[in-house]
Amino acid sequence: MRTHIKTIAFDADDTLWVNEPYFQEAENRFCELLAAWLPPEAASQELFNTEMKNLHLYGYGIKGVILCMIETLTRVSNGTAQLHLINQVLELGQELLNKPIELLQGVEETLEALHRKYRLVIATKGDLLDQERKLTKSGLQDYFHHIEIMSNKQVTNYQKLLKHLDCSPANFLMLGNSVKSDILPVLALEAFAGHIPFHTTWKHELHEEKVEHPNLISLNNIADIIKHLD
Template identity: 65%
Template sequence: MIGQINVIAFDADDTLWVNEPYFQETETRFCGLLEDYLPQHTISQELFKTEMANLELYGYGIKAYILSMLETVLRVSENTANPEIFHKVIQYGQEMLNKPIELLDGVEDVLKTLFGKYRLVVATKGDLLDQERKLKKSGLERYFHHIEIMSDKKERDYERLLRRLDCRPEEFLMLGNSLKSDVLPVLAIGGHAVHIPYHTTWLHERIDHHVEGPRFYQMNTIADILQHLVV
């Protein structure tokens, strides 16, 4: 059992609901749109390069992604792209913003079981308006004591969250699909972290080393957490 837990925080994208497959689907369409300029795999690399360069300016989320796609079009085409391509890119982004929310298996059952027994929190990165919209459309908002939409998920961000919640690190448990964002910084500040892998992960969130430790837990599904808590 994981003891002394007071607050359980959940990542949102690809932990509570589907997200990354929509980005990959859009990237495939985007690369096809520019194949007259460069091979599709090269377009993909150029888009990722743009995203990384823009993180400090735009942060995470679909709106940032749209801006990076538009900038990539300008660079790859050397400012000669047909205006129709820009129209298509904006259309792709709007379609992403209007995607229905697809909850992952077991999510609502877990929240129902834990509700009232722990303080449940959403701790996720992304665009404020978009994440608020997704949470509202998901129907899960009523389960959460607190919603934290973070500009990033580094140690200082989690420390700020814990101060806001008046929660000690040893009382905090984070669940998410990203070792880089949901696990490592939480372990570093003395919290507990559960990694629930999703079948696809954004390149920026991948790490190339093994994680272990007494406060780290690897689980196959979100429902597995119920076997490790007092419910």
């Protein structure tokens, strides 16, 4: 029963603030750098293939993406890419790391309404230093009891989080935009999950099949969760 929920965890990127559009912009610019060797769609696929090959080494985050861009540039150019192109890739990474934090609509109002009634947690993937930077810039850190920067979001990762929080699945709600990372693993534990759609998603996070589960809460936006908990 939803009335048993005591801890609410939030994904960060594209749930609390804008993220994926910045990555897509950087990827488009990267594909332009490869125009001498590949058309944009093929360059994008080559980058994605490199990211998937290296994901177990680099994890999620900007730094891993930039390393994958350099590797892809070197591979598709057969080692002929000039040094200034690699420098431009590094500049793309630095621009991403310095992007402003744009909170999504209703985020601060929702956290303000919930944080006195529930224990609020951030549970997000990504590079530790970058995610800490974004949280600090967001000004939201005081709403949260605990911050968890996760290497991945699979069932075992959530089990570790629940154990650390000393929280039963029946008392836990996860909110996020990725069905693959924020919803399915949580439902597998018989906890509660609220899906907040975002207009664009990294293709590695796509999940096309319809999900049906009694503990799934479908939301139009983050503020909708308040009426589902009342």
